[in-house]
Amino acid sequence: MDDIQISTTDGVQVIRIARPAKKNALTGTMYAAMTEALLRGDADPAVAAHAILGSDGVFTAGNDIADFLATARGEGGLSRSTVRFIRTLPLVAKPIIAGVDGPAVGVGTTLLLHCDLVYATPGASFATPFLDLGLVPEAGSSLLMPQRMGYARAFEMLVLGEAFTAERAREAGLVNAVVGPDLLEPTVMKAGRRLAAKPPEALVQARRLMRGEPAAILQRTDDEVQAFRERLSSPEAREAFQAFLEKRKPDFSAARARAAKMAGG
Numbered sequence: 001m002d003d004i005q006i007s008t009t010d011g012v013q014v015i016r017i018a019r020p021a022k023k024n025a026l027t028g029t030m031y032a033a034m035t036e037a038l039l040r041g042d043a044d045p046a047v048a049a050h051a052i053l054g055s056d057g058v059f060t061a062g063n064d065i066a067d068f069l070a071t072a073r074g075e076g077g078l079s080r081s082t083v084r085f086i087r088t089l090p091l092v093a094k095p096i097i098a099g100v101d102g103p104a105v106g107v108g109t110t111l112l113l114h115c116d117l118v119y120a121t122p123g124a125s126f127a128t129p130f131l132d133l134g135l136v137p138e139a140g141s142s143l144l145m146p147q148r149m150g151y152a153r154a155f156e157m158l159v160l161g162e163a164f165t166a167e168r169a170r171e172a173g174l175v176n177a178v179v180g181p182d183l184l185e186p187t188v189m190k191a192g193r194r195l196a197a198k199p200p201e202a203l204v205q206a207r208r209l210m211r212g213e214p215a216a217i218l219q220r221t222d223d224e225v226q227a228f229r230e231r232l233s234s235p236e237a238r239e240a241f242q243a244f245l246e247k248r249k250p251d252f253s254a255a256r257a258r259a260a261k262m263a264g265g
């Protein structure tokens with residue numbers, strides 16, 4: 001499929017997100033293509049590492065909001081391929097390198113917690129506006145983000161919805177290095193080639209030892225999926241999605257009245 005382009009060079013499987021008209025927002029088909037690529041690459045002796053890249057100055061605008069709205073209207077559950085993708089991430093065996101230029105929104109940021117090396121340009125930004133959309137954090141981020149950057153910064157990112165600059169993301173331990181836009185892909189490929197030159201069994205084993213057992217992450221992912229599914233069909237979320245697509249500010253006043261009624265018993 002054109003929206004996800006897969007190629008392998010020098011032992012590095014590149015998974016490129018390329019849906020420029022929609023800022024690389026991810027649809028079910030795109031998640032499925034990325035999952036298949038990760039699994040195929042893990043099983044391919046010619047692949048030593050995966051690299052995830054965006055295109056046209058955007059990493060990804062996260063999940064396609066029109067898909068979210070279809071779900072909120074009851075036209076299907078949280079897409080099976082979305083859940084399969086976020087449940088595959090903790091099970092990937094080979095190292096994942098990400099190169100981020102421009103916005104990395106929602107899952108675009110949370111998937112980085114499953115990567116081993118992350119490079120970003122000064123123009124990269126990292127944002128998880130789950131709460132603003134009436135949703136909850138996903139992809140294991142409610143567990144992994146506080147572990148990675150401490151509770152205070154994780155709350156700021158996941159709940160307050162504060163966008164982090166590349167430099168702030170580096171300070172927070174989400175990004176390894178900030179490099180100029182021309183150097184982003186060469187830096188990713190250079191790191192990939194260095195990994196490809198390592199003894200392959202020791203590489204996979206070292207990574208597994210460092211990341212630990214995936215069971216706790218999968219459990220948290222499943223808990224998040226359950227909460228996320230409930231939230232998707234909430235009036236708050238529906239209003240937030242509709243507002244985004246209609247390019248207006250959301251109006252949560254009806255939800256506020258319901259919340260006050262709930263609080264008052």
Ligand code: COA
Nearest residue numbers: 021022023025061062063064065066103105106107129130
């Ligand atoms: N889902 C569906 N469509 C999306 C999208 C998404 N997540 N993000 C962007 N788009 C679409 C816009 O609707 C617009 O489509 P149109 O040209 O048909 O109207 C097009 O992509 C360009 O988006 P626009 O917002 O005009 O670009 P921008 O450069 O001003 O801003 C972003 C880029 C990524 C900052 C902004 O699009 C954004 O915030 N997107 C939503 C991110 C989000 O909340 N994702 C869900 C996370 S859980």
